[in-house]
Amino acid sequence: MVPTNVIPFPEMQYSSRCGACPECGKTDGYVNLGKEHWFICRDHQTKWLGGYNLFDNWQNQTVSQTESINELLDSYREVLPYRVGNQLKRVSNK
């Protein structure tokens, strides 16, 4: 299940700050969990915390959106994100 409110995040200039999927070096966007911005890769079902309160759209989120985000994040695997300058590498499950 993919919630409809995943925010597309094609701007690779942010990848050095927010990271990218360590498997493929991309991200499908992010979701807001309170002030936390969780970035995801749908292909690899990975998630990583991109930062806190970087974007102000988290304030407009509804409770039902937050619930669907919680379900999504629960099913995804937390990884250490790839960042520009790092080697792409597989990371172990936590």
Ligand SMILES: [Zn+2]
């Ligand atoms: Zn990926």
